[in-house]
Amino acid sequence: MPATPYLIPLHRVGSPDIGYITSTQYAENIPFLIKRVFWTQATPPGVERGHHANLATEEVLVALSGSINVLTDTGREKQAFELTNPQQGLYIPAMCWTELHFSEGATALCLTSTDFSEEDYIRDYKRFRQLAAHIAL
Template sequence: MKESPQILELPKIMDKRGNLSFFEHPKQLPFEIARTYWIYDVPGGEKRGGHAFKEQQEFIVALSGSFDVHLHDGQVERIYSLNRSYYGLYVPKMYWRSLENFSTNALALIVSDRPFDELDYIRDFEDFKNAKLTAYV
């Protein structure tokens, strides 16, 4: 079965003192978390990402503010707008990704199933497209 990106709705516990959301493996996440990082203070007009992972999977949540996640499968690009802290985007391996259109004070939380490994990155889009083609031949 081919894995596809998808928006996952997270539990939302409503309370007059403030709401709470969370995610756990395996209930909400399809992988165990090995690394967590966040992106913030992105100047207007800047983009983050611009790469693909050979093996790493990610889950991206807009904890505050909003931003767009552009995902490309080698043939088609799709844009996911994240702006609620109780929705997250599951990104399987081998999708070219970039984060764009950050609002003021946006905070992107990213969790992945692998520790940082520079060798897992594909940083050239043409190399990425070629890798996708050879994977299906």
């Protein structure tokens, strides 16, 4: 059965006096080996990002600053998540359509299981639904 998106706690150390460090040091929380790290910033309010699924790539998405509203669709289930805490990541499995809405000033960090490949992307929602229905059988 295909995986479902879920929230992952990230390890944090420090105090209000000196600040905090959040890391993936305890990698058992991340369900894949991290191959690529990228971030998205300066997305104008009202611009939607995402609008794709990946055939093979798994991701963990973290709102480093601001908030990100994420709509996910696995073809079986749709869920909404609000990322507002940099100590929490959203696991996005392969074959999961996403739509992202950024608050003003939001920065998103993304950890992925693969290097970038345009061939891995499904950018047509109708094609995604067809593929997802086939996988669910």
